[in-house]
Amino acid sequence: MASLPDVFGVLNEMKAEGVVEDYALGGAMAALFYAEPTRTYDLGVFVILPPSDQPIVTLTPVYAWLRARGFEAHAEHVLIHGVPVQLIPAYNELVEEAITAARNHDYDDVTVRVCPPEHLIALALQAGGGKRRERAHQLLETADIDRALLDEIMSRHGIQGPWSHNG
Amino acid sequence: MGDGPSSRGDRVADVFRAKAEWHRRQARLPIKEKVRILLELQRQDHLLLKQHRQLEWWEEPWRIDS
Numbered sequence: 001m002a003s004l005p006d007v008f009g010v011l012n013e014m015k016a017e018g019v020v021e022d023y024a025l026g027g028a029m030a031a032l033f034y035a036e037p038t039r040t041y042d043l044g045v046f047v048i049l050p051p052s053d054q055p056i057v058t059l060t061p062v063y064a065w066l067r068a069r070g071f072e073a074h075a076e077h078v079l080i081h082g083v084p085v086q087l088i089p090a091y092n093e094l095v096e097e098a099i100t101a102a103r104n105h106d107y108d109d110v111t112v113r114v115c116p117p118e119h120l121i122a123l124a125l126q127a128g129g130g131k132r133r134e135r136a137h138q139l140l141e142t143a144d145i146d147r148a149l150l151d152e153i154m155s156r157h158g159i160q161g162p163w164s165h166n167g
Numbered sequence: 168m169g170d171g172p173s174s175r176g177d178r179v180a181d182v183f184r185a186k187a188e189w190h191r192r193q194a195r196l197p198i199k200e201k202v203r204i205l206l207e208l209q210r211q212d213h214l215l216l217k218q219h220r221q222l223e224w225w226e227e228p229w230r231i232d233s
Contacts, residue, residue, distance in 0.1 A: 001230065001231060003233065037193065037202075040205070041209060083229050142194035
């Protein structure tokens with residue numbers, strides 16, 4: 001049976017072969033590295049794609065690379081070793097920064113890049129929605145957060161924190 | 168005696184403190200243990216979710232080892 005390190009290995013290979021410039025886990029799976037476990041059924045991965053002449057950002061070359069290795073895309077997900085992975089091209093400066101600032105974590109001797117918790121909070125609040133606000137709150141309550149760094153990120157990206165009203 | 172509003176309030180505060188502490192302990196578990204819990208949550212919630220709405224194809228418990 002496959003395991004998570006197998007999935008992380010594919011992500012690392014994607015980066016090593018230049019299919020993506022860089023990647024970092026985001027969303028609930030990334031939050032798991034810093035906060036208490038919450039249920040998720042997919043693994044969100046932010047990617048920076050290599051420079052291209054194409055006017056439109058497309059994941060087609062990434063999907064083709066994955067297909068060649070037996071991992072088929074179905075709509076927005078690719079099933080990699082039994083785990084539905086959603087690849088999300090960096091869609092703004094905050095995401096790009098979160099990928100670049102990602103931390104290398106060790107999981108069974110396999111390195112996996114994970115967005116820092118301060119960026120995960122900022123991303124969740126920027127995207128909005130109840131589930132994401134809850135995740136931001138959970139990270140704030142239970143993870144080791146550098147509040148000065150978080151405030152700086154939020155301010156630089158013009159994100160209003162739900163705690164701002166209470167000082 | 169001694170079960171007035173303030174002692175009840177203290178007990179409630181104790182419960183909330185204990186709950187917050189439990190959440191913090193969960194957050195500090197090793198990542199492999201958290202993944203094991205995640206896989207268990209996926210299995211438990213799947214049955215309930217299925218009863219309430221049509222699930223996406225990918226909303227399935229992962230068939231992996233942690």
